[in-house]
Amino acid sequence: MEKTDVLISGLGPVGAALAVYLGRLGISVMAIDRDTSVYPMPRAAHIDHETMRLLHLAGGAEAVSQASQPLSAYEFRSRDGSLLMGFKPGEVTTATGFPQSSMFHQPTLEHALRARLGEISGVSARLGHALKSYSASDDGVVAEIAGPDGAYGVETQYLVGCDGGQSAVRRIAGIELDDMGFDEPWLVIDARLKDGRERLTTIGLQHCDPRRPVTSVPMSPGRHRWEFMLRPGETPEEVVGDEFIDDLLGPFVDPASVEIDRRAVYRFHAVIAKEWRKGRVMLAGDAAHQMPPFLGQGLCSGTRDAANLAWKLAAVLQGRADEALLDTYQAEREPHVRAITEMAVFIGKVVCMQNEKEAAARDRDMLSKPEGERFVVMPDTIGLASGVQRGDVLAGTIFPEPWLETGEGRKRLDDVAGLAPILLFRDGGEAAASSFRAGGGFAMALSDPSLLDEGDRVKSTLADSEAVLVRPDRYVFGRGEARNLLAAWNAYLASGTSPA
Ligand SMILES: Cc1cc2nc3c(=O)[nH]c(=O)nc-3n(C[C@H](O)[C@H](O)[C@H](O)COP(=O)(O)OP(=O)(O)OC[C@H]3O[C@@H](n4cnc5c(N)ncnc54)[C@H](O)[C@@H]3O)c2cc1C
Known part of the structure; x- marks a missing residue:
């Protein structure tokens, strides 16, 4: 039977990013996907700057950067076009240097990640191989996989289900979903602009018309996305027809000026798995959580899962951390995902209002506030609480x-x-830096001439501290004396408990 350290079931963006991270960390990975090509239907269009940084570490950000465009505003307008609320980008440079919000085309990212996978030794990526079943014990997992040449077994230390919303890994583990009470049907249409046009607008729009709520957003240059909420009684079969779509598009664009690329009806819902880890089996991405796309955060959240989990799995497998560290995965990621999902549901409820009276009351209420309170700077991504x-x-x-x-x-x-x-440190931190390096960390003195601290952003992060320690997923772990930071970091790896 074949053996691997980590078996990843599902090579969507989250499984692919996780496989790259683990492979780069020296872990042997088998990553399988039941399909031979990337998912063809319309999905993510928005990506935030933190995710771009994490995808840069996975080798996927450059392809996205080359085929994306920044969003200049995200507006929510009433039926008559009044601005109900909206977000505009902040003036400041983001911490990562990537645009705060970019509009892109998900398959571009997935192709780039899969290409990167092929360059990493230690990662075996297998397309057309489906996970059928598995049995997990305290010592490992034995999985049964169906490949093009028949079924075979694999022994793995850990199994990660990155197998999407209908996750077989989750089902076999008997993990239930917490339903956060949102379930609305929408038709999603991706179109290519004809005549070499790069964009119709740089503004993302939620047209909060109770007769038919509509989303309209630019994607990568040359592409545009529209989403139309289904009315009660409409069926998925009837709304995907050409004539129906032309009628829907008519008020927004001349249908003859676009070519429909992809169309699909989804139920936008909000669910979070109650357990993200059961012994040696873990879930990440849509297998662990799904949210309505009004904030464009599903893929972003899944990428954060991969970035949180990869270095922990590697540290445990390489004997640098106790298995208890894996318990921090859900503890750290779930509150983050839950907060974003609650926000997405809140916005979804504002957008999806189909009752005319309720929508009129919503509009009156929102428009009664000064515009400065309704059209605000786009909030930055939220950080890590533990x-x-x-x-x-x-x-x-x-x-x-x-x-x-x-x-x-x-x-x-x-x-x-x-x-x-x-570890970035000032004078006095050298001894701690040496032992940090010996444990596999990267340490650099603030006085190192190769460090280009434009805008003194690193210096102001350190403030009066001797050092700052940054986690592999690029959150600040803490500041203080270098040796104390190192001790706290080692204690965290050894126990999984948040440092005092
Ligand atoms: C309309 C829409 C708009 C969206 N917009 C955004 C957005 O703007 N921004 C954003 O961040 N997110 C957005 N999302 C969400 C985003 O697309 C998903 O969160 C993301 O694709 C999840 O990635 P994943 O890798 O977890 O799962 P998936 O992409 O679903 O990949 C799962 C993979 O697992 C494979 N698989 C399944 N079962 C098995 C099995 N038994 N064995 C082997 N392989 C298996 C599948 O073939 C698939 O390739 C949107 C989603 C939708 C539907």
């Missing part, structure tokens, strides 16, 4: 990424540090 030092306001925030001047030109810090934890 798994970081308590009592430090910057612990759990995204560490600003500096550039380094290297012999091979300017590089991002992440390109040099890879997926290691990072």
